[in-house]
Amino acid sequence: MRDLGVGFKYLVKGQRWVARHGKQYEFGLIPGLITLVLYTGALVALAVYGDDFVTWATPFADDWSSPWDGLLRGFLTVVLWALGMLLAVLTFTAVTLLIGQPFYESLSERVDRDVSPDGTAPESGLPLWRELWISARDSLRIVVRALCWGVLLFALGLVPVFGQTVVPVLGFFVTGFFLTEELAAVALQRRGVELRDRLTLLRSRRTLVWGFGTPLALAFLVPFVAVFLMPGAVAGATLMARELLGEETVGEGAAQDETEGENVTA
Secondary structure, three states, X not given: OHHHHHHHHHHHHHHHHHHHOHHHHXXXXXXXXXXXXXXXXXXXXXXXXXXXXXXXXXXXXXXXXOOHHHHHHHHHHHHHHHHHHHHHHHHHHHHHHHHOHHHHHHHHXXXXXXXXXXXXXXXXXXOHHHHHHHHHHHHXXXXXXXXHHHHHHHHHOOOOOHHHHHHHHHHHHHHHHHHHHHHHHHHHHHOOOOHHHHHHHHHOOHHHHHHHHHHHHHXXXXXXXXXXXXXXXXXXXXXXXXXXXXXXXXXXHOHHHHHHHHHHHO
């Protein structure tokens, strides 16, 4: 369970890093703002036309007596909105990273150079178009996986009591895992780590990933918060990726070093 705290420390370290590098932070806000406008429009459309969609999708309830038809459709409208919010949280990072690939790639490299003992950062050596293609392809695969989980959680959410208590908690942990994968991919892809290997790497330290991603998933429920936390999240994921790969980290980025020091003191 100690990894939960270490993961959260990396999230905090990332925010602290961008706070000390104002110019990098300002550039990192641009992709998030663009994505926010797009997603706000989509969610507004869902709110406006959600009732009509549910009514169209449930013609069998037309002959039901009141209030059962209204209760069913009201419940399904709420579930549809909740699912839309879940998918927005799951895909916000992927879309933002795709739009802001050059911005976040530069930010991640800067973090690597800042905390690397020799002041260097790994480079993929690939042209920009190739990096964009790989990022888009891998993001699509992650979104498909996330959608599968979303459908499963939606189905489980219909189970009385269990669906209203356990399922929301599971949803945040699942969301946190996929958020972390998307964010860490910026640094790991630059190191030539393929998607399958990235998932294996993250699964080997699930509690670390949950400690980083689950609080972020909760924060990302507030769209404006997501925009402002995004640059620091990329920086924190880069620091965490270094630990996952066993790379030495110096300076303020060494969250694990601090934890080990606390354990020795204790």
